[in-house]
Amino acid sequence: MRPKLVVGNWKMNGSRAANAQLLQGILAGLTEAGAASAVCVPAPYLFQCEQLLAGSSMAWGAQDVATEPCGAFTGEVCSSMLQDFGCRYVIVGHSERRAYHGESNALVASKAKAALDAGLTPIVCVGEALEQREAGATQDVVGAQLDAVLEAVGADAVPKLVLAYEPVWAIGTGKTATPAMAQEVHAFLREKLRNCNAEAAESVQILYGGSMKPENAGDLMAQPDIDGGLIGGAALKSSDFLGIIRAA
Ligand SMILES: O=C(CO)COP(=O)(O)O
Numbered sequence: 001m002r003p004k005l006v007v008g009n010w011k012m013n014g015s016r017a018a019n020a021q022l023l024q025g026i027l028a029g030l031t032e033a034g035a036a037s038a039v040c041v042p043a044p045y046l047f048q049c050e051q052l053l054a055g056s057s058m059a060w061g062a063q064d065v066a067t068e069p070c071g072a073f074t075g076e077v078c079s080s081m082l083q084d085f086g087c088r089y090v091i092v093g094h095s096e097r098r099a100y101h102g103e104s105n106a107l108v109a110s111k112a113k114a115a116l117d118a119g120l121t122p123i124v125c126v127g128e129a130l131e132q133r134e135a136g137a138t139q140d141v142v143g144a145q146l147d148a149v150l151e152a153v154g155a156d157a158v159p160k161l162v163l164a165y166e167p168v169w170a171i172g173t174g175k176t177a178t179p180a181m182a183q184e185v186h187a188f189l190r191e192k193l194r195n196c197n198a199e200a201a202e203s204v205q206i207l208y209g210g211s212m213k214p215e216n217a218g219d220l221m222a223q224p225d226i227d228g229g230l231i232g233g234a235a236l237k238s239s240d241f242l243g244i245i246r247a248a
Helices: 016-029 043-053 079-084 095-100 105-117 130-134 138-153 155-160 179-196 214-221 238-247
Strands: 005-009 036-040 058-062 089-092 121-126 162-165 205-209 228-231
Touching (some): 005 205, 005 238, 016 036, 036 089, 079 105, 089 105, 105 138, 121 138, 130 138, 138 179, 214 228, 228 238
Parallel strands (some): 005 036, 005 228, 058 089, 121 162
8 A cells, every 4th residue: 555645836836924834834733644745845945944844744845857967057956956955856847847838758857867866756747738638648648748757767766756647627727637537547657657667666656636625635545546646726725735634
């Protein structure tokens, strides 16, 4: 049985004051018995996270990483910097980065590799757009997204990955994939992992993301291949985030 993991993706939200209130609220409600949790925050707030979360049961991480080590890459943040601030996780290939920053499957794969090389756990996001689902192309799309990463990182890295299935049409829209729809894609992704590394595939956590809330989290995470959540909007309110951790 895989342990559950609930990760908040704050996206481009927060302020020092709001973060302190949010994190303190979450920490006050965390219990030993609950699912593992983490927050992925904007890079300027990693230091604040390290200060507030070090020694707690909640991990932290970033939302993107450069493919290159340090050097002349204006505006980029490299994996060793994330490590320097105690990050455990980094999200790579979020659909917002794919859509607004033109990130290709190959680029996302290089980011996953850069994260692994620095000892970070990449949370590799895959997901289809509405037109792609309607055209029956969901498996082709998420399959190609995952294949690119597996090819770049190799079979031995499979146990060090976390995947997140985030159907683009469910992100920030209030529309959630039904548990059965999500399970079908999660099972497909795990089968692909098995083909790459049969033993490790069973231990890889595959999170669901897209309008997950305390009310629907329990049913989604009760599915055999849904091992947690990657939470956007509901991660910005401590009671909602805690509600999802409890539902897990
Ligand atoms: O994109 C997401 C997490 O990465 C999901 O966002 P919402 O939970 O706001 O739909």
